[in-house]
Amino acid sequence: MGDFQQFVADVTRRLSAMSESELYVVGDHLDRDSIWLTFLDSFPAGTNPRFRERSEYDCSTCRGFIKNVGNVVEIRDGRIRTVWSGVSAADPVFSVVAAALDAFVRTLPLTGVFRTAEAQYGARTTRTLRDGRVETWHHLHGRVAKRHRTTDVGTARGTFDSAVRVFERGLAELTPQALDTVVDLIDGDALYRGTEHRRAVTEFRTLQHRWTRAADRRAFVFANAANPAARFRNTVIGTLVQDLSEGVDLERAVRSFETKVAPQNYKRPTALITPAMVKAAMRTIDELGIEESLERRFARLSDVSVTDVLWVDNDTQPRMKDGLEGLLMRAATSRPSTARARDGKPEEIPVVAFMKDVLPGAATIDLWVANSHEPHFVSLTTGRHPAAPRLFTWDNDFAWSYGGNVTDSIKERVKRAGGNVTGKLRVSLSWFNHDDLDLHVFEPNGDHIWYREKRNKLDVDMNAGGAFSREPVENVTWTGIIPDGEYRIEVNQYNKRESNDVGFVIETESNGRIEHYSHDRAVGHKDTVEVGRMTVTNEVITDFRPGSDMQSGSTGKDLWGITTEQFVPVSTVMYSPNYFDGNEVGNRHYFFMLKGCVNDQPTRGIYNEFLRGDLQPHRKVFEVLGDRTKCEPTPDQLSGLGFSSTVRNSVLAKVTMTGGRRRLLSIQF
Template sequence: MGDYQQFVTDVTTRLSRMAKGELYVAGDSLDRDSLWLTFLESFPAGTNPRFRERSEYDCSTCRGFIKNFGNVVEIHDGQVRTVWSGVSAADPVFSVVAGALDAFVGTLPLSGVFRSTEAQYGAKTTRTLRDGQVEVWHHLHGQVAERHRTEDVGAARGTFDATVQVFQRGLTELTRQALDTVVDLIDDNALYRGEEHGRAVAEFRSLQNGWTQAADARAFVFANAMNPAARFRNTVIGTLVQDLSAGVDLEQAVRSFEAKVAPQNYQRPTALITPAMVKAAMKTIDELGLEESLQRRFARLSDVSVTNVLWVDNDTQSRMKDGIEGLLMQAATTRSSGARLRDAKPEEVPVLTFMKDILPGAASIDLWVANSHEPHFVSLTTGRHPDAPRLFTWDNDFAWSYNGNLTDSIKEKVKRAGGNVTGKLRVSLSWFNHDDLDLHVYEPDGTHIWYQEKRNKLDVDMNASGPYSREPVENVTWTGKVPDGEYRIAVNQFNKRESARAGFVIETESNGKIEHYSYERAVSQKETVEVGRMTVAGEVITDFRPGKDMQAGSAGKDLWGITTEQFVPVSTLMYSPNYFDDSEVGNRHYFFMLKGCVNDQPTRGIYNEFLRRDLQPHRKVFEVLGDRTKCEPSDDQLSGLGFSSTVRSSVVAKVTMSGGRRRLISIQF
């Protein structure tokens, strides 16, 4: 028969030990009915007296215990253990019964946390009177520990189930790479009050490590669901990890996080690049053998093959890479007219016509370098190691950098931002950091054009909210009738976020003429700078009177070793490197390299927009590399003026033809 009282004692003792920790439930209500039947049917043959008139364990008291406590489990060392584990091991009958119950419950999935409104299930003994005698019946019984009791079982279980779901989603959806990135940001002090979230990230990352190594992942989730880190996914720092795990751009994800937790004028102290990103980029660089390719310098005339030069000054020929022998220049036979160059209106000639009909016969070329050409100043760069693999999308190691380390003009930036640059009149604002500058234009009748009253004219308004750009623009364009009269232009600092790269540039355009006016001081919070007053007649700007501290394009100034507002000799004329050797990759630029033009500032030799496709996944790292591996100034560099084929512009050239004739030409781009 077995020792039932010992069986009861063993079960009660086992349950008491389990109750010192958290208890969980396996299976559902239907499984509890099956558990009771398993108990009744698990006795070895010949030992089950259940069909007697009465038996100690075939009663409602024992049934109540088994249905309520029989499927309760603990999680010990990552393993699910039932209340029947190891019970009555020495008993030939009840060890079999306990083993059957243990095996059955072991097949059931974990379904929730154990909570009850009852103080106990079952009873230790009951008594009945039979034939005048008192009979004592022993039953399965157990106390419900105080920690497992509650008045609202549904709410308690619902809260636990919700936590399990959040925890499970966090473990499966939040990637290790995203967690590592956030840890790096916190360690680098690149996240607002990041140190406050460091412990939460570390705890969740530790839990995720444990989960991936757990023999029973479901048991691990249940066992750790009470840990505060289980709800990490739904915390503010968890939303940052969510965004990064979902592939959101690092800059955008951090800005979204900072919008939730940071003051409006918070300025992040460091760039958003992490050691993990650097490691991944360097792995690619190493695999492709590009380490030497990252070492850049200014290009010299001797670096450039004569086959990639469209025109060269006679004094410069001997310095070319392939020498005079490789240079093929068409000799012109135009007879000199003997006329002197007069102050006359230049001939307007499209650049393609200039290249085809005028350039082959030119003996010398001088360009009128105006102040308005300041954004067109350009330097040619190359690699320090000619045999290193290429970095860019074209098959050579040359690149270029416009003044201010920009690759295109303000107009081009406006176009990229979706602004209209084809109207009759345009006023554009450009600046170089994360500040929120606002352009204000007042029409002659007092109409105020600004971000709150765009009047269908202001079509680009950047850095008002994230994601922020370090090449922001604002743009006002008149496509319909342009009123005659005086216009007032101002710039207001709506939100100062940085002190680096302060100041701004205003670009105006009408009738194909582009002018620039720069402000080189920092604009304080809420300060308004009076840019100037602009007179328009017949839809054309006829006069511009700059405001205080605005630098206009009328007086000459020293730039890159030359003085503007005068003619400067051209040494060579070439296409941009993406059009060298009959390549045609992207937009073509025309470079007029000027004698004596020397860029005296460290210049970027790497731009993300130039990178070959397999390097694009590491744009963030290359952005930093480009900024930190600038080309150091050299006296024998190739610098001058550059003009894009996609941007409407012009430059006046004084051309002396081979026969002595001199021509004043406005080259139209």
């Protein structure tokens, strides 16, 4: 009938050996009853004498052991092994019993970690008195190692179950691509405090790779649930990987992460890119043969054909690409204007009429450069290799960059952000980094316009949360009745996030007139700057008194080699390059290149909004390229003032016609 004592000894040794590592349980309470029935039914015919009053191995003591320990398993080499595995292999009866128990238990699902308050299950022996004789009975028994014992079984099991759930979700939901991207960001030092989290990311990535190759994934999860990396999904770096896995934009996901790890201190001066993004962009660059096209510089007069300009000064034209012949050919097809100037004040003239009727007959042009024109300072750029393929959506290699490395006006930025720029009165705030500046306007009656009380006037509030912009604006526009009186304007730093590209510009527009007031220093966290007080009469700004820390257009200052608040000679007048050679791509800009105007700052030669369509998928890489490959200042550059066709503005011009007559014109854009 088999050697039961040997079977007991084998099971006890097996349980003791298993207890050196973590133990788990399979099945539920009903399954435990089934294990006991499997034990009883597994004996070969005739080997379990149930006809007896009691048998040595079907007593309540053995039943308690099997129901409490029979479903305990270990995970070794990625596979589940039970307490019955390999027990009594030499015994013909109990080897069959052990094999049956082992096979049944391995069909049950893993359900948790083994924890108990008991030090031992079963008993080695019990004794009974029968017919005056003491009988000794042997039973299944085993001690529980201390590492598996606890006084709070429920909490221990619950903690493990939670770890399993988090681990399984992380393995299933976090994509390998997102993990690789985060490692690339950390290795490229593009993630604030990223090195602190590199080990966690790489350890989880390794676990995920092993999980995908595991023969029993559930067993793998249980075996590794105690690893600190198992809770990776619920860590701060794990939320970044989760966002990327769900398709959140890289910039937005990283901003969210960096806000969590250091909401006041991080800085992100350029777009985020990874080695994989660079490789993809480089493949496109190689396929299109445009590597030389990425080398940019300031454009010179000798680069520009006279066919690309609307007017050129006589002293300037010999240095242009086509020289005198091109200039004469243009002159042969134009006629001078016969318009007369008004006495005593400038003659207002639309820019289209100025180009058509005044330029052809102009001998010299001088432009009044006001302080308020500072945002309109512009430079023309071009490629270092004229024969290289084009980068942009138009058929030439020229581009432009306004002061501060922007391509358009504050008003245009407000429009792109969805703000209203067509009201009777407008006050707009523009800044240059990821700080959260807030515009506050106090009306004469005391009404306070700000992000909490927009009063149907504040319609753009950027960098407050979610996606961040490096061209943020806020905008307040009056479309209805505008009360007369004094308006107080303030800017508050709600959340300081960066220490680079500091300062801000306020733009006011009233009755078609645009003015600018700038603050060139950082605004401290929660600090408020008084921009100024403006007086409005009959819905028009009649006075503006800037705050003590604001700069306005009254006293001349040196900008780009010229002094503002005076007339400056014009060398050439041209459209923006997207309108050269018959192109008509996007908004038209009017450029007045000024003599002696020299941009002394490195300037971007590549902007994403200029790129041709097949380069758009690599916008983030090109944003970095534009920032890293700026044009270095040169003395013979083409720089001056630029005005967009989409923005109402004006500039005063003093024009001497070819016949000697002088005209004072207010050119209206």
